Amino acid sequence: MMTVDLYKILEVSPNASQEDIKGAYRRLAHKCHPDHNPGNAELEERFKHVTMAYEILSDPSKRAQYDQFGTVRPGGVGFDRFGSVADIFEFFFGGGFGGGPFASSRHRPRDPAYSEGEDIVETITFGLKDVLTEQQVTIKARRLEPCPECHGSRAEPGTQPTTCQQCRGSGMVSSTRQTFLGVFSTAAPCPVCRGSGQMIESPCKACRGTGVTARDRVVDVTIPAGVGNGTVMRLAGSGNAGTGGGRNGDMLLRVRVSPDPVFEVDGPDLLAKLPMAYPELVLGADVVVKHLSGDNVRVKVPRGTQPGDVITLRSQGLPRLTGAGSGDLHLQVELDMPRKLSRNEKQLLTSLLELNGKKGAHAGKPRKLRKPQII
Numbered sequence: 001m002m003t004v005d006l007y008k009i010l011e012v013s014p015n016a017s018q019e020d021i022k023g024a025y026r027r028l029a030h031k032c033h034p035d036h037n038p039g040n041a042e043l044e045e046r047f048k049h050v051t052m053a054y055e056i057l058s059d060p061s062k063r064a065q066y067d068q069f070g071t072v073r074p075g076g077v078g079f080d081r082f083g084s085v086a087d088i089f090e091f092f093f094g095g096g097f098g099g100g101p102f103a104s105s106r107h108r109p110r111d112p113a114y115s116e117g118e119d120i121v122e123t124i125t126f127g128l129k130d131v132l133t134e135q136q137v138t139i140k141a142r143r144l145e146p147c148p149e150c151h152g153s154r155a156e157p158g159t160q161p162t163t164c165q166q167c168r169g170s171g172m173v174s175s176t177r178q179t180f181l182g183v184f185s186t187a188a189p190c191p192v193c194r195g196s197g198q199m200i201e202s203p204c205k206a207c208r209g210t211g212v213t214a215r216d217r218v219v220d221v222t223i224p225a226g227v228g229n230g231t232v233m234r235l236a237g238s239g240n241a242g243t244g245g246g247r248n249g250d251m252l253l254r255v256r257v258s259p260d261p262v263f264e265v266d267g268p269d270l271l272a273k274l275p276m277a278y279p280e281l282v283l284g285a286d287v288v289v290k291h292l293s294g295d296n297v298r299v300k301v302p303r304g305t306q307p308g309d310v311i312t313l314r315s316q317g318l319p320r321l322t323g324a325g326s327g328d329l330h331l332q333v334e335l336d337m338p339r340k341l342s343r344n345e346k347q348l349l350t351s352l353l354e355l356n357g358k359k360g361a362h363a364g365k366p367r368k369l370r371k372p373q374i375i
Contacts, residue, residue: 117249268327
C-alpha cells in the first residue's frame with residue numbers, strides 16, 4: 001500500500017508557508033479545473049486531489065495531524081495508514097468527498113447491534129501430582145449463542161427487516177456545506193436506523209431482539225503437563241457469541257494448583273525438606289524418599305552433611321511446558337532432633353560429649369554463630 005503525500009500533490013515543500021500553499025493551490029486549481037479542460041478525466045481527477053489536499057493543509061490543526069500520520073519530508077518515513085487520498089479525507093472529515101471517486105464504502109458504519117462477544121472465565125483446580133502428566137478435563141460452561149429461532153437476525157421468524165425510508169437502505173445520509181472552494185458533500189450514519197439500513201419492526205420473541213440466547217455447553221480441554229498455578233489458557237472463539245457480525249469471545253481457563261503438604265514449587269523445580277538423624281549426617285547414609293509421583297527415590301547423603309545443605313536430584317521436578325525435560329528436586333537437609341531419649345541414648349550422647357572434650361552446654365569458649373542457609 002503506497003503512502004499519500006499531500007505536499008507532493010500541491011507541489012510544495014513540507015516546510016512551505018501558508019501563503020506558499022495558498023498560491024500553489026490557486027495555480028494548480030486554475031490549471032486543472034474541469035471548466036478549462038472539458039472532457040479531460042485525468043485533470044478532473046487531479047483537480048479533486050489538489051482541492052482535497054488544500055482543504056487539509058490550509059487548516060493549521062489538520063495540517064499538524066497530517067504531519068503526524070503522513071509523509072512529512074522527502075525520504076521520511078511514510079505511515080501506511082492512508083492508502084488513498086479518500087482515506088485521508090475520511091480520516092479528517094468523516095465522510096466521502098463529493099460522491100465521485102472519493103466516495104468510499106470501506107468505512108460504512110457497522111450494524112448498530114454490532115458487538116464482539118465477551119470472554120468467559122472458568123477455573124480448573126488440580127492437585128500438584130496432577131501436574132506431572134497431561135490431563136483431559138471436561139468443562140461445563142454457560143455462554144451466549146446465536147438465537148436458534150431467528151438465527152441471529154433479531155427479527156421474529158416469518159418476518160423480514162424492512163428498508164429504512166430515511167436512508168433508503170444505504171445506512172448513510174448525505175449533507176452538503178458551502179465553503180469558499182465550493183460545495184462539499186459529506187456522509188454520516190443514518191440517525192433512524194443507526195447505520196444498518198434496515199428497521200426491525202417485529203423483534204424475535206425468543207431472544208427479545210438481541211439475536212443471542214444462553215445455553216449450557218460442554219467443552220473438552222487438554223491441559224499440558226507442567227502447567228503452573230495461575231496459568232491462563234485461551235480457547236479462541238469459545239466464549240459468548242458476538243452480535244451484528246461481531247466476533248465471538250474467548251474462553252479463558254484459569255488453572256489453580258492446590259498447595260501440597262510436602263512439596264513447594266519454584267517454576268519447574270520441586271523443593272522439600274529431608275529430615276536426617278545426627279549419626280546419618282556424620283557418617284553419611286543412603287535413604288529412600290517418596291517422590292511426588294508416589295515412586296520411591298534413593299538419595300545418597302554424603303558423610304559430614306550439615307543441616308541446611310541442599311541435595312539436588314536432577315530431572316526429578318515438574319515437566320517443563322516447553323517440553324524440554326523436567327526441573328530438579330531440591331532437598332534441604334534438616335536435623336531430626338528427638339524430643340525424648342531413652343536411658344541408653346542419654347548415656348551414649350554423654351559419652352560422645354566427653355569424647356569430644358565438651359563437658360556441658362555452658363562450658364568452654366563462646367560458640368561462633370553461622371549464617372542460616374536458605375533455599
